[in-house]
Amino acid sequence: MCIAVPMKLIKIEGTKGIAELGNLQREIGLLLLENAKIGDYVIVHAGYAIQKLDEEDALKTISLLESYLEKPPDAK
Amino acid sequence: MKYIDEFRDGAIAIGLSKKIASLINGHDEVTIMEVCGSHTMNIYRYGLKKLLPSNIRLLSGPGCPVCVTSVSYIDTAIAISQNTSASSNSGRDVLITTFGDMMRVPGSSSSIEKERAKGASVAVVYSTLDALHLAEKYPDKKVVFLAVGFETTAPTIAASVIEAERRGLKNYFVLTAHKVMPPVMKALLTDKELNLDGFLCPAHVSTIIGSRPYEFIARDFHISCVIAGFEPLDILQGLYMLLEQIVKKEAGVQIEYSRVAKRDGNPTALALLDKVFEPCDVEWRGLGFIPQSGLKLRSRYEKFDALMLMQNKSEIQNLSSTRIGDPKSEIHGCMCGDILRGVKTPPECKLFKKICNPEHPVGACMVSNEGTCAAWYKYGET
Numbered sequence: 098m099c100i101a102v103p104m105k106l107i108k109i110e111g112t113k114g115i116a117e118l119g120n121l122q123r124e125i126g127l128l129l130l131e132n133a134k135i136g137d138y139v140i141v142h143a144g145y146a147i148q149k150l151d152e153e154d155a156l157k158t159i160s161l162l163e164s165y166l167e168k169p170p171d172a173k
Numbered sequence: 174m175k176y177i178d179e180f181r182d183g184a185i186a187i188g189l190s191k192k193i194a195s196l197i198n199g200h201d202e203v204t205i206m207e208v209c210g211s212h213t214m215n216i217y218r219y220g221l222k223k224l225l226p227s228n229i230r231l232l233s234g235p236g237c238p239v240c241v242t243s244v245s246y247i248d249t250a251i252a253i254s255q256n257t258s259a260s261s262n263s264g265r266d267v268l269i270t271t272f273g274d275m276m277r278v279p280g281s282s283s284s285i286e287k288e289r290a291k292g293a294s295v296a297v298v299y300s301t302l303d304a305l306h307l308a309e310k311y312p313d314k315k316v317v318f319l320a321v322g323f324e325t326t327a328p329t330i331a332a333s334v335i336e337a338e339r340r341g342l343k344n345y346f347v348l349t350a351h352k353v354m355p356p357v358m359k360a361l362l363t364d365k366e367l368n369l370d371g372f373l374c375p376a377h378v379s380t381i382i383g384s385r386p387y388e389f390i391a392r393d394f395h396i397s398c399v400i401a402g403f404e405p406l407d408i409l410q411g412l413y414m415l416l417e418q419i420v421k422k423e424a425g426v427q428i429e430y431s432r433v434a435k436r437d438g439n440p441t442a443l444a445l446l447d448k449v450f451e452p453c454d455v456e457w458r459g460l461g462f463i464p465q466s467g468l469k470l471r472s473r474y475e476k477f478d479a480l481m482l483m484q485n486k487s488e489i490q491n492l493s494s495t496r497i498g499d500p501k502s503e504i505h506g507c508m509c510g511d512i513l514r515g516v517k518t519p520p521e522c523k524l525f526k527k528i529c530n531p532e533h534p535v536g537a538c539m540v541s542n543e544g545t546c547a548a549w550y551k552y553g554e555t
Contacts, residue, residue: 101377103176112336113302119174126302128332129442138176140380140433143272143322143329144300147442148380148433150176155432159179162406165188 101142103150106133116141176432180404181219189409190224196416197226203419204230204368205412206515208358209375210237210543211403217552219405225412232367232515233548235357236375238322238350239274239541240513241457246350247280250319253348253482254285254293267482268294268311270304271319274541277534285319301333308337308345317479320347325377327351327468328442331449334470334477348479349469352455354378355386356466362394366516371397371415373408376430381446383438384426391424402430449474458537459510509536512545519549526550 104116109127116125116139126145127133139146197203207213213233216222222231235241256267269285276286276297289295294314298304301318308316320330330347337345354375361367374387379400387398397418401411411429418424428434446468455467470478507529508522519525519538529535531550538546 102174124302126300126329126332128336129328129439129445131441140377142325142377144302145329145332147325147328147377148439151432155176158410158429158432162180162182162185162189162410165185165192166182 101140101147103138104141106135106137106139106146109133109135114146116146177404180402180406182406185406186219186221186224186409189406189413193224193229193409193413193416194226196413196420197228200228200420202228202230203370203416204232205371205373205415206232206234206361206367206369207373207375208234208236208354208361209373209378209403210240210541211377212236212373212375212401212408213545213548214543215403215405216408217548219408220552221405221408224409229412229416231412232369233512233545234361234515235457235460235513237538237541237543237545238326238352239272239278240509240537240544241352241459242275242278242321242350242537243456243458244279244281245456246321246348247278247284249480249483250285250317250348251280251283251288251293253317253479254288254295256315256482265292265294266313266315268296268307268314268316269319270296270298270307270316272299272321273297274543275319275321277540278537279535279540301329305333305336305340305342305345308342309340312344315344315346315482317346317348317482320349320351322351323375323378324353324381324446325375327353327450328381328439328446331445334449334474335445337477338474346477346479346482347470349450349467350455351450351468352457352466353452353468354382355389356463357457357460358387358390360460360463361514362390362396364514364516367514369396370419371399371424373411373415374398374400374426376400376402376407376434379428379430379434379438381439381442384428384434384436385438387426391426395424397424398426400426400428400430400434402433457513459513507536509538509546512538519546522546 104118108115130146138150140148304318399411399414450468452465453467453469511517534540538544
């Protein structure tokens with residue numbers, strides 16, 4: 098039930114907006130998230146944006162995870 | 174998919190699992206519990222247990238709000254759906270709106286799905302936005318939303334009540350069974366049978382409530398907490414951070430899911446929750462009554478309470494008096510209670526797969542698509 102994916106906010110109309118994920122677009126409620134801007138990635142749960150995704154933090158986490166990749170031995 | 178695929182890389186998962194094995198090598202068995210249906214599902218879907226060494230015991234706790242919805246709540250929803258109005262020509266005047274996974278949760282003798290087959294008006298919706306839309310579209314129907322969910326979902330119901338008031342809707346109601354996590358986590362902490370070393374904390378509940386509500390767990394009980402996202406690499410990284418704490422014997426609350434969950438949570442959502450709801454004592458299916466673990470509408474909003482629609486007010490008392498242990502409240506042989514507490518696994522239940530399966534579920538753990546029994550059935554033991 099809680100699983101939600103980041104969607105990009107592409108339109109804002111008062112307390113509602115349109116968010117997209119790939120080719121999918123849907124209307125979402127914005128009452129739970131103030132200061133959302135067009136272009137933000139938002140987490141959408143049960144039709145409402147519940148938080149903005151912090152892209153800087155996302156990149157830091159991705160970088161940490163990539164450090165776990167096992168480096169192949171140098172080819173000789 | 175951006176910010177999703179990066180957290181599902183199989184090669185990184187292998188590398189991270191080796192780091193976990195190296196960290197915990199030679200250590201006594203460690204017991205970690207996750208309390209989130211989406212964590213349960215993804216641990217099984219991605220076969221993550223197979224990547225963990227044998228001295229990590231990973232338990233699934235009561236993380237699925239559908240699974241912990243009481244028998245009496247379902248019976249109440251069914252009773253409301255059977256309301257007829259003397260002035261209505263169309264007979265039943267209630268339209269039940271609900272999340273899909275509530276449809277087949279067993280009540281004492283029926284379910285919402287079975288009642289729909291017998292003529293109840295029921296619409297499965299994705300959001301309370303859809304329920305509000307139906308209330309506007311059908312002004313002669315009383316639209317009742319089955320408000321089940323933890324702190325991620327409750328704010329969306331709070332928002333719908335505020336919006337219904339703003340639009341002047343007189344035919345929108347909510348039947349609340351909302352529950353909150355910290356009190357049940359406290360009850361699990363003190364369960365001697367579990368002997369937990371750490372909690373993998375739910376990602377989106379924590380997005381709303383922040384990390385502060387878990388601080389008592391580390392401070393007073395010295396049990397480690399990490400808030401982890403749902404993707405497989407989030408779960409593995411969250412486990413790694415938990416194990417680091419446990420090995421160093423330094424219990425604290427950390428956030429792996431820092432790209433979304435912050436220490437203060439979502440203040441707008443928290444303010445809305447506080448405006449519309451107040452804490453109450455509620456029954457968790459399989460666990461009994463847990464004090465202050467539920468949310469009910471504040472008196473200012475009681476005009477939106479679906480309980481007001483009960484034709485016979487004494488029925489409310491009768492239905493809410495069903496208790497665990499009452500023959501009506503539990504199905505004989507069903508082990509959902511022990512499974513929700515994490516002390517038994519689905520194969521230990523005599524009904525699992527033999528009588529209880531997704532097509533014919535006996536208990537709530539099999540009905541919900543995030544229930545532990547549903548996960549074991551679909552993905553097998555991993």
